[in-house]
Amino acid sequence: MxxxxxxxxxxxxxxxxxxxxxxxxxxxxxxxxxxxxxxxxxxxxxxxxxxxxESKEALFMDVVELAEQRFRQDVLAAIDLPGPSPRARLSAVLKKAFTTFKAIPILQILTSSDYDLLRRRVSPARLQEHLASDRTFIEELVARCRQAGIPIQASAEEIGGLFYALVLTVLHEEDLGPNALGGAVDRLLELVAAFCLGEVQLQGLMGGGEPT
The missing domain is CATH 1.10.10.60 (Homeodomain-like)
Incomplete structure (x- = not known):
């Protein structure tokens, strides 16, 4: 006992x-x-x-949420860094989010097959609370950027979806072949920043349009 x-x-x-x-x-x-x-x-x-x-999954959720606090603090701190233009500043914020995410391995589990195990073992209410926290963070990020002079036009949902898609692509870079992305990540982050600022349209990017 x-x-x-x-x-x-x-x-x-x-x-x-x-x-x-x-x-x-x-x-x-x-x-x-x-x-x-x-x-x-x-x-x-x-x-x-x-x-x-009650389970290892319950511990995992606590561990992840602590790691996310660190991630969020680092990203929000990058908003006030100087830059030559709003696009450059937002690109730097997005790059900080991206590099910090990659540097915290446990956060990447939420984009892996282990997430299916979480869905089976953790209560729907706890998972919904976690997802709501993610949405709240992105909304705070958008609001803080606007207050700091970065005039984001995109919605929190659009920003979250674009960043998540980019993260998934890079996490599976090994499946695409060695150095498949090369230096494309920085350019992709700049395009995402341009879209978030309303400088390009999503359909323009899909059709090969360039940010102005």
Whole structure:
């Protein structure tokens, strides 16, 4: 039977679970990381794990949300950086979002097959809360950009969809062949920035139009 922990021990173990969960999930993914491994890394028994979380997926959601807080803070901080034009400034913000996303492996799990496991094991309410948080962040990003003199014209939904599509493309770059994208990412980010500012239309991009 799992031992009873003091409040101090609970705080320490909870922090260790988040820390070790981040490392293990980032290295092996959700599906290949077991409760036993998480418990051992935190210095507790497998049975004691369930004093803290009902499942590894519940821990995963907490870990992801902490990582997203870091991601969001870094991206929002980039809004106030100087630049020669609104397009250049927005391109820099989008690039910061892109490079930060790539640097936090656990966030990429949400775009992988492991997401199907989450959908089966995590309550719909928790997933909807998470998606709502993503939408709120993009809305905040748009509002902060406008306040900082970057006159975004696109909707939060359009921006989120374009960024997600670009992330998926780059995460699967290896499937396309070595260096398939080359230096295209920066150019794509600039095109997305131009669209967000209303300088080009989406159908213009599809037809080979250039930003003006």
């Amino acid at each position: 799992p031992k009873a922990f003091t409040e101090y021990e609970k705080d320490l173990i909870g922090a260790r679970l988040l820390d070790q969960g981040y490392k293990l999930f980032s290295a092996y993914g959700l599906k290949k990381t077991g409760v036993g491994e998480l418990a051992a890394a935190a210095g507790i028994s497998k049975g004691a794990f369930y004093n803290f979380y």
